[in-house]
Amino acid sequence: MKPIIALVGRPNVGKSTFFNRLIGQRKAIVEDLPGTTRDRLYGDSDWNGRVFTVVDTAGLLFEEEDDSAPLAGIARRVRAQAELAIAEADVIVFMVDAIEGLTTADSDVAEVLRNTYKPVVLAANKADNQERALNAVEFYALNLGEPIPMSAYHGIGTGDVLDKVAEQLPVVEEETDDSTVKVAIVGRPNVGKSSLLNRLLGQERSVVSAVPGTTRDSIDTPLEYNGTNILLIDTAGIRRRGKIERGIEKYSVMRALRAVERADVALLLIDAEEGVTAQDTHVAGMILEQLKGVAILVNKWDL
Structure with missing residues (x-):
C-alpha cells in the first residue's frame, strides 16, 4: 500500500501548485485567490524509489465563523475535508508563505499539527530568491522543526522537501501474491x-x-x-x-x-x-x- 502525504496550510500558500508539480499534471485549479481548492484532490507520485499518494487540501482557517454568513456551511465542510486528510496522512507537508511571512493563521494550523503527533515537514514556499530563503528562518517559531525554503512554481528546493518526506515515510510491507x-x-x-x-x-x-x-x-x-x-x-x-x-x-x-x-x-x-x-x-x-x-x-x- 502506498503511504499518504497530505499538503496542508492556510489558503493561497501554493499547495495546489506543489500538488500539480508532484503528480505531473494540472489536476488542481491554481489561481492567486484564497479558497480556490474546496475538495480534497489526490494523485500518485514517487521520489527516490518511494511511491506515495499526495492529497491536496483546502486552506485551513480556524477563526470563529458567522453561522449566518452565506458560505459558512461550505467553510465548515471544507475544513472537515482538510482535517480528515490530516488524520489519515502518514506524513504532513505544512506549507507556509515566505513572501507574507509568519501569520496568526500559520500558528493556528501549527498548533493543530503539533497535536497530531505525526511527522511534519515544514516547507516555506515562494522562496524564489536568496533574501526570501534567508527570511524563512522566522518559521522556526512554529516549533515544527527546520523550515525548508522552496518554490513550487519554479521547482526550487522541492527536492529538499521530498528528501525529508521520504525519510519520514513508513516502511510498507508487500502483500504476498496468492490465489486469494x-x-x-x-x-x-x-x-x-x-x-x-x-x-x-x-x-x-x-x-x-x-x-x-x-x-x-x-x-x-x-x-x-x-x-x-x-x-x-x-x-x-x-x-x-x-x-x-x-x-x-x-x-x-x-x-x-x-x-x-x-x-x-x-x-x-x-x-x-x-x-x-x-x-x-x-x-x-x-x-x-x-x-x-x-x-x-x-x-x-x-x-
Whole structure:
C-alpha cells in the first residue's frame, strides 16, 4: 500500500501548485485567490524509489465563523475535508508563505499539527530568491522543526522537501501474491455495507480470523466459499458505529481509495431509495482509475 502525504496550510500558500508539480499534471485549479481548492484532490507520485499518494487540501482557517454568513456551511465542510486528510496522512507537508511571512493563521494550523503527533515537514514556499530563503528562518517559531525554503512554481528546493518526506515515510510491507480473491465493499455511509458483510459472513462460509489489514483503520476478513479463498476488505462504515465518528465516516474517501487499491474486485453499493449520487460516481471513478473489476449492487430496492 502506498503511504499518504497530505499538503496542508492556510489558503493561497501554493499547495495546489506543489500538488500539480508532484503528480505531473494540472489536476488542481491554481489561481492567486484564497479558497480556490474546496475538495480534497489526490494523485500518485514517487521520489527516490518511494511511491506515495499526495492529497491536496483546502486552506485551513480556524477563526470563529458567522453561522449566518452565506458560505459558512461550505467553510465548515471544507475544513472537515482538510482535517480528515490530516488524520489519515502518514506524513504532513505544512506549507507556509515566505513572501507574507509568519501569520496568526500559520500558528493556528501549527498548533493543530503539533497535536497530531505525526511527522511534519515544514516547507516555506515562494522562496524564489536568496533574501526570501534567508527570511524563512522566522518559521522556526512554529516549533515544527527546520523550515525548508522552496518554490513550487519554479521547482526550487522541492527536492529538499521530498528528501525529508521520504525519510519520514513508513516502511510498507508487500502483500504476498496468492490465489486469494480480494473483494472491497465500498459505497456511501448507510447504503448497507455492514448488512452485506454480515450476510456474506453468515452463509456457507468458514471464517478463519479477523486480522488487521496492511492499512490503518481497516480489518480484513478471510473466508472460504465453494473452495475459493476470499478476503473481504473492510472500509469505513463496516466497523461498529461507535468506532467512527459520523462526520469522519462521511468524508472518508481515502479509506475507500486504499481498499480499492488492494482489491481485485470492488462491490459498489448504491441506495435504491436515494438513487445514484455524486459521491457514488466519485467512488466509481476511483475504481475505474485503478482498473479494478466492479459489480454495482443496488440495495434497499425492496423498501
